[in-house]
Amino acid sequence: MMPKGLVLFGYDKPNRYSWSILMGYLESDSILMEQYSFIPLPFHLYKSHLHKEYFKKIDFTQFDFIILAFSFLSAQIPQYEEFINEYKRFFNKIHPKIITVAGGPHAAASPEELVKFKIDFIIPDEGEYAFSSLLHLLLKKPKEIINTTSVPGLARGYPKYVPATKPNLVEIGKYPPFSKKFRLFGPIEISRGCPFRCKFCQTGNRADKMRHASVENIVKWVKLASEIKFDKVWFLSPNSFGYGSKNGVTPNIDAIYSLLSKIKAISAIKGIFFGTFPSEVRPESVTRDVLEVISPFVTNRKILIGAQSASDRLLRSIQRGHTFEQVKKAISLLTEYKFNIELDFIFGLPGENSEDIQDNIKFFNEILDGKYKNVKIHTHTFMPLPGTPFSDEPIGKIDHEILKIIGKLAKDGKAFGEHLSQAGLVQNRYSKK
Structure with a gap:
């Protein structure tokens, strides 16, 4: 029986277009839709007690592992750093297997810098192929033994940075640029x-x-x-x-x-x-x-x-x-x-x-x-x-x-x-x- 995973992704105004496009791509993969649940994590929860009430609604015990996925601008680094420092222990309490993934403009420009946040995987270029491939691999093996060099466009972050190989670029427009299933829409x-x-x-x-x-x-x-x-x-x-x-x-x-x-x-x-x-x-x-x-x-x-x-x-x-x-x-x-x-x-x-x-x-x-x-x-x-x-x-x-x-x-x-x-x-x- 294949494991079940939960993807919590940081969803904020500057990142919403990226996630709409990415989720539209993932939505076309029936295996990922069957084995994963996807829940947006509003950025305003990062600085609020509301996160406790928010997470009470989720039964984390039904999942074999949890992925915290973020796409952020360079300007959002202080916000992300505060989130990591404040809630790291909180997430470790709710589940023993936490996996972190980061992409977006800052990851593209300074991927090595993200290692200090102990991020497991970094996607420094277009994310559709690399992220979906990573999700498939995590259904088969633990994060520690995944060889990122075998996945075009995926870098290893913590504990030791391994640069990404040249990414596979998707055909623009081939997949829906929004997610009907998850109600994530954009231009x-x-x-x-x-x-x-x-x-x-x-x-x-x-x-x-x-x-x-x-x-x-x-x-x-x-x-x-x-x-x-x-x-x-x-x-x-x-x-x-x-x-x-x-x-x-x-x-x-x-x-x-x-x-x-x-x-x-x-x-x-x-x-x-x-x-x-x-x-x-x-x-x-x-x-x-x-x-x-x-x-x-x-x-x-x-x-x-x-x-x-x-x-x-x-x-x-x-x-x-x-x-x-x-x-x-x-x-x-x-x-x-x-x-x-x-x-x-x-x-x-x-x-x-x-x-x-x-x-x-x-x-x-x-x-x-x-x-x-x-x-x-x-x-x-x-x-x-x-x-x-x-x-x-x-x-x-x-x-x-x-x-x-x-x-x-x-x-x-x-x-x-x-x-x-x-x-x-x-x-x-x-x-x-």
Whole structure:
């Protein structure tokens, strides 16, 4: 008789898309669905007495082992560390066989760092194949004798780090991007990976090209979502206007038209959100042709663009791959097609000088003066991320003149964001309290 396992996975707002996609993949495996139970572990329980009441509802004795699985951002490390320190003994009391697994952006960038938390297995790349393979192995043998080098994409953590071999990559769109069984839903993933090497970003420094789901598969999953009574659809992509593109930038007009027109034809779908969070757009991908194609189909009248800075010098320095003139051209085209625009800006980037700051201020003043009535700034402060060229740089400092003008923009409803918490000027949601 095969053993039974329980997977408790840390489910929080920044991680929910990853888990929706992963659970959709696992759901297609009948053996795993038969031998495992899966329960989300809300992150807010980490700092609350509520966990005791929560776990009273679970009969842990019916399981042969328990897996604590986490996918987290670098910013969530303090929260995870607090959880481990506070509840380690608690979990050891509820079951003698506890297995820990970690993945996500931080595991991808700094897998060895996780060994200090005594994590048993680390998945430093795409998790579908590695995690499902690990679950199968744990049904056959104890964690101590599993040879991680035999599983592509799986690293050994505690007691001694063994790097992962090259991962097996799944075909994007082949499996459902959400879990009907576990009611975990998110945007439909249409592309994965990025061909750019922005020095502040983990995505492009992990995957050198975009992989796209086929129109047929995307439409299939949207139809399934509509049958579950979902009537609106969002998409997940590093650059939604790059869907189907060979280089990830130049819009594939035919692919975008085919995708949106076929989804629009699904009678139960009442809203299509394309080019907005969580699938921003690169400015050079905004063309007249793509706006002609999307305008009849999309519900959103707002497009999110990654600008990052108004300084061409700084854009070159951080390897963005576009100019600010291209940002302004995108604004002009989007305005012509009656779209509002949100621009991502990052303050305190490494190497930022007074001239770069003045370029930002000049552009922000133009917004205040009414030149760009339909533009809003989404504010960020530079935060060093493991696995990027800027990983060893200090957290960005925001110039006082920038703070003043952002305050004016915010008062006028022209700016919003977490730049203050990211700069440490106010408490952020992942700080220890």
